[in-house]
Amino acid sequence: xxxxxxxxxxxxxxxxxxxxxxxxxxxxxxxxxxxxxxxxxxxxxxxxxxxxxxxxxxxxxxxxxxxxxxxxxxxxxxxxxxxxxxxxxxxxxxxxxxxxxxxxxxxxxxxxx
Amino acid sequence: xxxxxxxxxxxxxxxxxxxxxxxxxxxxxxxxxxxxxxxxxxxxxxxxxxxxxxxxxxxxxxxxxxxxxxxxxxxxxxxxxxxxxxxxxxxxxxxxxxxxxxxxxxxxxxxxxxx
Numbered sequence: 223x224x225x226x227x228x229x230x231x232x233x234x235x236x237x238x239x240x241x242x243x244x245x246x247x248x249x250x251x252x253x254x255x256x257x258x259x260x261x262x263x264x265x266x267x268x269x270x271x272x273x274x275x276x277x278x279x280x281x282x283x284x285x286x287x288x289x290x291x292x293x294x295x296x297x298x299x300x301x302x303x304x305x306x307x308x309x310x311x312x313x314x315x316x317x318x319x320x321x322x323x324x325x326x327x328x329x330x331x332x333x334x335x
Numbered sequence: 336x337x338x339x340x341x342x343x344x345x346x347x348x349x350x351x352x353x354x355x356x357x358x359x360x361x362x363x364x365x366x367x368x369x370x371x372x373x374x375x376x377x378x379x380x381x382x383x384x385x386x387x388x389x390x391x392x393x394x395x396x397x398x399x400x401x402x403x404x405x406x407x408x409x410x411x412x413x414x415x416x417x418x419x420x421x422x423x424x425x426x427x428x429x430x431x432x433x434x435x436x437x438x439x440x441x442x443x444x445x446x447x448x449x450x
Contacts (some may be wrong), residue, residue, distance in 0.1 A: 262344075263442060264441055264442040265440040266440075310359075323369060324369075325381075329377075
């Protein structure tokens with residue numbers, strides 16, 4: 223992996239509770255992304271960041287918020303978890319070079335009961 | 336806006352046979368195309384990418400893909416399947432101004448290798 227650590231790797235939580243997932247990178251890359259992976263849907267972008275304190279929404283951002291106070295950390299928060307947010311969440315990073323590919327973390331498996 | 340369609344959510348091939356995974360794209364600007372592979376309980380790894388330099392792109396593990404603009408396709412092939420190729424494969428597309436742009440993924444194709 224390209225210096226990407228996601229934590230926790232597994233989490234079970236109850237409906238209505240807030241949850242924060244963390245992505246930490248050691249590559250000093252500018253761009254960071256949060257995707258969710260669900261059967262039949264592939265990967266869908268939740269939010270992304272193009273710099274410290276610069277973030278934008280993806281295609282499935284409802285119910286999620288993000289923060290990036292340092293280059294290396296990108297946090298994803300589920301404000302009030304719902305069962306529909308049970309999924310595998312992947313963080314990805316990318317350098318600022320044109321056409322550079324995404325590099326992915328190993329994912330966080332979240333179950334909302 | 337961009338999108339990709341992967342034909343066949345599951346593909347099975349015999350060990351030693353040709354692997355062909357299909358991807359068609361839609362893009363309003365010249366696309367950049369990627370193939371990623373995902374092994375169980377892991378993140379996605381880049382197999383190869385097309386960035387307009389050459390239409391035939393070679394990647395890791397013996398895979399290659401050919402960009403065909405007339406067919407809006409970017410199919411992934413490997414001449415001889417190996418058991419270790421069993422995984423899920425994702426095609427992805429981005430626009431030519433891939434700065435803040437997002438990478439859009441297909442729904443994936445699970446490749447099974449039959450001994």
